[in-house]
Amino acid sequence: MHTYDVIVIGAGIGGLTTAALLAHAGYSVLVLEGHIEPGGCASSYERKRPNGERYVFDVGATVFAGFNPGGAHHWVGEQLGITWPVRPLEPAMEVWLPDRRVVRWGDERWLDERRTAFPQQAWRAEQFWREQETLADIAWRFAARQPPVPPETPQELLRLGLSVRPEMARLLRPMLSTVGQALERHGITDQRLKTYLDGQLLISAQTTHSTCAWLYGAVALNLARIGCYYAEGGAWSLAKTLEAALLRDGGAVQYRQWVEQICTRNGAVTGVRTKRGDVFTARHVVANTTLWDVAELLDTDPGWRLEQAVEDFPRGWGACMLYLGVDAAALPNSLAEHHQIIRSYAQPLGESNSVFVSIHPGDDQRRAPAGQRAITVSTHSEVSRWWRWRKADPARYREEKARMAEAMLDTVALAMPTLRQHIRYMQAGTPTSFWRYTHRHRGMVGGLPQLRRSSGLLSLGPRAAGVRGLWMVGDSTFPGQSTAAVSQSAVRVFQAIRRS
Ligand SMILES: Cc1cc2nc3c(=O)[nH]c(=O)nc-3n(C[C@H](O)[C@H](O)[C@H](O)COP(=O)(O)OP(=O)(O)OC[C@H]3O[C@@H](n4cnc5c(N)ncnc54)[C@H](O)[C@@H]3O)c2cc1C
Structure with a gap:
């Protein structure tokens, strides 16, 4: 049986960045991804409709940073000799409070804006x-x-x-x-x-x-201030760029391969077993999964650090999503691409009281039929009740999902009052949908809440699992969420493996 230098579980941005850097440095690398596309939470999906219309929706992440000098994507791009398919966004977003709009400029206009x-x-x-x-x-x-x-x-x-x-x-x-x-x-x-x-x-x-x-x-x-970017063609173009670099440098990716066990012997990793029954052996395994998933996949008890984090670390949020195809006529040309909209000062944020709306730039014609825009809307949502409804009361689950979609559209209407009448296509998702596509623990996304006890020096490092040759990468580890942050965690794993 062929033994790889490195097996990477998951083709999220963290996993792919680690894989591409290692392949470029001469390691034999295999990436095993359960889904059919790379990118994980920073991916896109294509929806073809019976009438021939085609949309490319971003599943989660839509605004990207770290492409300027000093940023992790920038460093990775230089190492791999790749050009990222991104363009700068200015302003980064507009924030709609119940009684005012704040334009989040990245440049000096922010000084006046914040005073006003x-x-x-x-x-x-x-x-x-x-x-x-x-x-x-x-x-x-x-x-x-x-x-x-x-x-x-x-x-x-x-x-x-x-x-x-x-x-x-x-x-x-x-x-x-x-x-x-x-x-x-x-x-x-x-x-x-x-x-x-x-x-x-x-x-x-x-x-x-x-x-x-x-x-x-x-x-x-x-x-x-450090610079926000749009990914041309949709979020998945970032992952596809990394995948192309990985393949160019001799690495391999297998899709529809859910890893169900990380195999160890005498405290060291030996490889992985997938749901299809394939066994792959390697000197190093990199897990691009949440901390809870690493603990579950291991065929042995994790080390103390991971065990402690599984118990003590704050649970993450889930997300409810709307993917909308909308007549461009509903959106004024002057509107920025990204909007955070908050309905009420009196209510807690999330659960439709705050939504994030990303509209694809009209000149990127790969994203929506002519005259339409592809829009992703998200709101933070607590995961456990979605699982309860889904398992115990499917009718209630469907009802609540529809209710959440309506409430999210009500909040969107505060900034885009005519949007609802112009929706040509709509699909909704809940934390259980995120679980189906990424297998992240209970559909929790966006990394861990950054409390004092779980951030910075107290966050998880790549060896937290406590198994020799097993490395953790991604938004459960330092520095946390976002594609820029998980790239930074990938650079750390790359350097640690090279030195090991
Ligand atoms: C709604 C939403 C909006 C966001 N907005 C932004 C944003 O605007 N900007 C930004 O930078 N970040 C944003 N984020 C956060 C960002 O998307 C994530 O922090 C980042 O993409 C996580 O990358 P990752 O590599 O850690 O893991 P993931 O993206 O979770 O990728 C992990 C991959 O591993 C695969 N996998 C998991 N388990 C297995 C297994 N057992 N076997 C095989 N494959 C497996 C999954 O299918 C997935 O492809 C957002 C996230 C969400 C959900």
Whole structure:
């Protein structure tokens, strides 16, 4: 039987980035993906209708960062000699609060915009924004030096030490506090500003100001400043670009191959077994799955770190989705491509009170029939009741899914009042749909809430499973969610395997 140097479970952006880098460095690499397309949560799907109309919908991720110098996608692109199919977005998005619209510019227009949008405590808010940007800039420079966070070996501890700079002394206090505590220190009580921040943190850190780790939050709030991008042809073109590099460099990908066991002997990985009954052996296995899935796939008990995280780490959110084909006439030309819309200040975010809407740019003709736009709408949703309904009461599940779709459309209407009358195609999804396509634990997506106890130095590193030769990559590990973050985690695994 052929033994690979590396088997990668999952062709998400984290798995594919690791695989492409290793193949480029001369390793024999096999990627096993359960679904029929690469990209995982950052993929797209094609819908062909009986009338011949064709859409390409982004399944989850729609706004991408990390393509500027210092960003992980940028570094990976240079290593692999590839050109990413992306174009910059400006503004990054528009945020619709119940009584005002905030344009999230990436450039200096943001300075005026934030003063005008939140006049109530403008001076205090300005001090907050300045601290946020300073922290983010220091953290960004640190990340560009590719430090091994969290360090897992004495050598990594040394390398981490060597990447520390005096300016990082300013990160010490923020590392111990939450965004909420930073707001308190600045004396900010403005509910509008807090709601704006909560909306932005929910989509980038999976939690809101009272619990979000301040350092992570400062970086997450900086996304527009470091540059946001659209993926030409849809999100899946990022994964397809990585896949092409992998194949070019001699790697292989097998689709419809769900791995059901990670095999070990004497504390070291030996390979994997798939649902079809195929067994593949390898010196290294890279799991591009959630931490809960790694623990379930292992044929042995995980090490203490993973065992502890399985018990203690905060559970993630699920997402309810709408995929819409809409007459372009319903959307003014001046409308930005991405919108976060919040219906009420009084209600918690998620569960249709906050939605994220991504409209494909009209000039990308691969995405929708002429005169139409392909739109992805998402809202955060707690996963367990969807599973309860799905299993115990399918009729209720269908009812709730339809109700959620209506509620999401009501929220979208606050920014796009005529959209509902112009829908030509609509498909809805729930966390159980995400589970069906990605097998992520209970359909939880978007990574882990970035609390102080689960972020930064306390997040999971690639060796967290505690099995020799088994590496974890993706949004359960440092630094967390987003394609840029999972690329950073892939770079870490690539470097660790090369040094091992
Ligand atoms: C609704 C939504 C919106 C988002 N918006 C953004 C955004 O705008 N920008 C952004 O950067 N990020 C966004 N994200 C987050 C981002 O998509 C993810 O953090 C990132 O794509 C995760 O990548 P990953 O490599 O960790 O794993 P995944 O994307 O989860 O990929 C894992 C892959 O492994 C496969 N797999 C799993 N188990 C097995 C198995 N046992 N055998 C074989 N294959 C397996 C899955 O099918 C999947 O293809 C969003 C996510 C969601 C859900």
